[in-house]
Amino acid sequence: MNHRTIRDALQEAQQQLAALPETEPRLEAEILLGFSLNKQRSYLYAWPDRSLEPRQLTRFLELVTRRIRGEPIAYITGHREFWSLDLKVTPDTLIPRPETELLIELALELIPSNSSFTLADLGTGSGAIAAAIAAERPTSRIVATDISPPALRAAKYNFKHLNLINIQTHEGAWCKALPQGHKFNLIISNPPYIPDSDPHLTQGDLPWEPRDALASGADGLNDIRHIIEQSPDHLATGGWLLLEHGYDQGSKVRRLFKAHGFRQVSTRQDLAGLDRVSKGQL
Numbered sequence: 001m002n003h004r005t006i007r008d009a010l011q012e013a014q015q016q017l018a019a020l021p022e023t024e025p026r027l028e029a030e031i032l033l034g035f036s037l038n039k040q041r042s043y044l045y046a047w048p049d050r051s052l053e054p055r056q057l058t059r060f061l062e063l064v065t066r067r068i069r070g071e072p073i074a075y076i077t078g079h080r081e082f083w084s085l086d087l088k089v090t091p092d093t094l095i096p097r098p099e100t101e102l103l104i105e106l107a108l109e110l111i112p113s114n115s116s117f118t119l120a121d122l123g124t125g126s127g128a129i130a131a132a133i134a135a136e137r138p139t140s141r142i143v144a145t146d147i148s149p150p151a152l153r154a155a156k157y158n159f160k161h162l163n164l165i166n167i168q169t170h171e172g173a174w175c176k177a178l179p180q181g182h183k184f185n186l187i188i189s190n191p192p193y194i195p196d197s198d199p200h201l202t203q204g205d206l207p208w209e210p211r212d213a214l215a216s217g218a219d220g221l222n223d224i225r226h227i228i229e230q231s232p233d234h235l236a237t238g239g240w241l242l243l244e245h246g247y248d249q250g251s252k253v254r255r256l257f258k259a260h261g262f263r264q265v266s267t268r269q270d271l272a273g274l275d276r277v278s279k280g281q282l
């Protein structure tokens with residue numbers, strides 16, 4: 001009765017998942033079935049006629065139901081790929097976004113290879129930014145901070161699992177978490193920047209993510225203001241501050257940078273052509 005081949009199970013799930021807005025139902029069905037079977041997606045293509053055991057089918061249907069209720073696929077599987085690294089993510093961490101890879105590209109332009117450059121990733125969450133830079137610049141020394149102990153635990157797990165030994169973690173709010181007396185060459189952050197009343201907070205994956213990692217006051221700039229104010233005390237002369245922000249915050253962020261003594265202030269657009277990252281040099 002309750003017998004399904006891989007092909008049938010995928011097709012049914014795909015139809016059900018099509019009810020969710022802005023998803024790729026086929027891909028998600030494959031990810032969830034692969035996860036239920038503890039196999040790669042390629043296995044599903046190799047064995048479409050194989051029957052699922054009742055236990056496997058039950059597990060798969062439970063996961064599809066969770067997804068249809070809106071739970072992000074990254075929280076269901078506990079993983080998200082970022083900069084080709086497989087990261088553990090939990091409901092205590094933001095789910096790393098593709099647009100944040102722009103922050104990594106700009107950071108790599110500033111960090112020479114084979115140097116003992118020091119940098120801090122403030123509000124590291126899952127550790128995505130610190131991990132990507134550590135993997136690309138193994139001789140740099142990185143401090144990754146977060147105010148949330150469970151987020152920092154997820155980050156530490158990722159650094160260990162990825163064998164990234166050039167990252168230290170510190171708990172605390174923005175620059176207050178940084179070691180006293182050290183002047184960094186670069187401070188980088190993807191802080192929360194969504195205005196508190198923005199309707200996006202109720203859409204897609206966002207209602208499931210930690211609100212403190214997403215929203216930041218009436219104009220979304222509360223945390224960015226703190227970081228720009230605090231950073232000059234922790235940067236070497238010539239050091240850079242590099243921040244991700246909202247698509248409509250570029251000019252305000254550049255003004256804040258200039259008001260706090262930064263030069264060479266500029267903004268770069270993401271793949272969608274939207275203002276996304278600003279930087280300035282002390």
Ligand code: GLN
Binds near residue numbers: 097127191192213
């Ligand atoms: N730095 C982490 C990331 O980019 C977390 C960002 C956040 O929680 N705002 O994924």
